[in-house]
Amino acid sequence: MNSRNISLALECYVKKGQKYLMLRRSAQKRIMPNVWMAPGGRRELGEGVFECARREIREETGLEIQNLQIRATGISLLKDIDLELCLHFLTADYASGVLTESTEDGQLVWLTPEEIFGLDNLLAELRPVLPHVFSDIPMVVSYRTVYEKGNELVDIVIENP
Numbered sequence: 714m715n716s717r718n719i720s721l722a723l724e725c726y727v728k729k730g731q732k733y734l735m736l737r738r739s740a741q742k743r744i745m746p747n748v749w750m751a752p753g754g755r756r757e758l759g760e761g762v763f764e765c766a767r768r769e770i771r772e773e774t775g776l777e778i779q780n781l782q783i784r785a786t787g788i789s790l791l792k793d794i795d796l797e798l799c800l801h802f803l804t805a806d807y808a809s810g811v812l813t814e815s816t817e818d819g820q821l822v823w824l825t826p827e828e829i830f831g832l833d834n835l836l837a838e839l840r841p842v843l844p845h846v847f848s849d850i851p852m853v854v855s856y857r858t859v860y861e862k863g864n865e866l867v868d869i870v871i872e873n874p
Contacts, residue, residue: 719797724751725766726846727778729807732823733847734774735832739819744794748864749829750836751802752821766803774821775813778805784846785854789838793862802846837866845871 727734736752738745754769756762763781770778785802814821826847829835838858845854852873859868 717797718795719799721756721799722754723756723762723766723769723801723803724753725770725778725781725803725805726751726784727770727774727776727805727807729823732825733829734776734807734812735822735824735829736773736818737820737822737834739817742819744791744796745836745864748834748836749832750839752818753803762801762803766805770805771810773813773816773818774810776810777808779808780804780806782851783853784848785842785856787838787842787856787858789858789860791860793860802842804846834864837864838869841869841871 734752735749737749738747740746752770752773753766754773756765762783766781767778770776782804783801784804787800789798789800791798812821826843829843830840838856842854842856845852855872857870858866861867
């Protein structure tokens, strides 16, 4: 029987006005250093998806969120570090709090969708998946990806676009 290295994680796209909160990960991060993505993190043992999103956003940004929705679910195989990430992408609305702009995780910035798609080192899977995440159509998208090394995406399948 093969052993698998699996981690459960999420990214939460917090919306305030017409902008979403994005994180440029620290250069010191083992997984995806200097890559742009939404704040989030690993789910703790027994933790629900929304509970995890509220905790991670509070810890990483200082913000409280509301109106959480799961918008995409995916599996990402990171071949260089032998890790399979089971991911949820959520959207949420800003509720309250003052943003901590820089943390040990990286730099936080409010950006429009157009600005997000213009980022140089955006997490590769986000270009095809984010249009579904930001869509007004109430549907959850399922996808799977394979990364050869770092942010080098070699395969992506969106199962129900």
